[in-house]
Amino acid sequence: MKTTVFVIHPNIHQSRVNSALAINAGSLPDVNVRYLYDLYPDGKIDVAAEQATLENTDRIVLQFPMQWYSTPPLLKQWLDDVLTYGWSHGGETQALSDKQLMLAVSLGGAESAYQPDGAAGHTVSEYLLSFKTISGYLGMHYIKPFITGGSATITDEEIVAQAERYKTMLA
Numbered sequence: 001m002k003t004t005v006f007v008i009h010p011n012i013h014q015s016r017v018n019s020a021l022a023i024n025a026g027s028l029p030d031v032n033v034r035y036l037y038d039l040y041p042d043g044k045i046d047v048a049a050e051q052a053t054l055e056n057t058d059r060i061v062l063q064f065p066m067q068w069y070s071t072p073p074l075l076k077q078w079l080d081d082v083l084t085y086g087w088s089h090g091g092e093t094q095a096l097s098d099k100q101l102m103l104a105v106s107l108g109g110a111e112s113a114y115q116p117d118g119a120a121g122h123t124v125s126e127y128l129l130s131f132k133t134i135s136g137y138l139g140m141h142y143i144k145p146f147i148t149g150g151s152a153t154i155t156d157e158e159i160v161a162q163a164e165r166y167k168t169m170l171a
């Protein structure tokens with residue numbers, strides 16, 4: 001199974017969690033890692049290149065840090081630009097149909113804060129609900145998200161262990 005990990009981090013070169021996860025994922029033979037902010041520093045997305053990458057992938061992983069209970073802005077733009085009418089939906093065929101979609105999301109806050117009675121007030125799944133809806137709309141299979149909580153306080157050892165779990169899950 002071919003996997004592409006799209007890393008959408010505005011400052012990946014200062015990242016602790018996402019950089020470690022991406023490096024570990026990229027060490028697997030069938031995993032291709034694309035750093036979208038490095039590819040498109042001016043925000044001008046090469047739609048044809050992204051669509052070709054997606055067509056050649058069985059499993060699509062969108063990896064990003066939670067920002068204001070949402071995604072970094074380039075991911076929203078990527079969705080708007082790349083998922084075009086007649087390609088991913090609205091035509092006779094749907095380009096992403098039957099492919100897997102998985103999110104890998106890091107949280108600054110503890111995962112325990114993401115509960116109805118926690119500081120975030122809602123679960124991580126609730127904040128990420130639009131991706132599950134998009135996945136269904138495009139005929140994809142939505143895989144349980146890979147969540148890394150507590151990024152603000154996580155130790156180097158915990159990052160190594162989490163990156164190993166990520167690699168095992170993607171292998």
Ligand SMILES: Cc1cc2nc3c(=O)[nH]c(=O)nc-3n(C[C@H](O)[C@H](O)[C@H](O)COP(=O)(O)O)c2cc1C
Binds near residue numbers: 065069106108109151
């Ligand atoms: C602009 C901005 C907004 C953020 N918003 C949230 C948030 O809503 N919830 C949260 O848990 N963490 C939030 N964070 C913290 C990031 O999620 C955290 O720094 C990141 O997951 C750490 O991953 P990294 O080591 O790969 O940078 C925010 C960070 C930034 C810079």
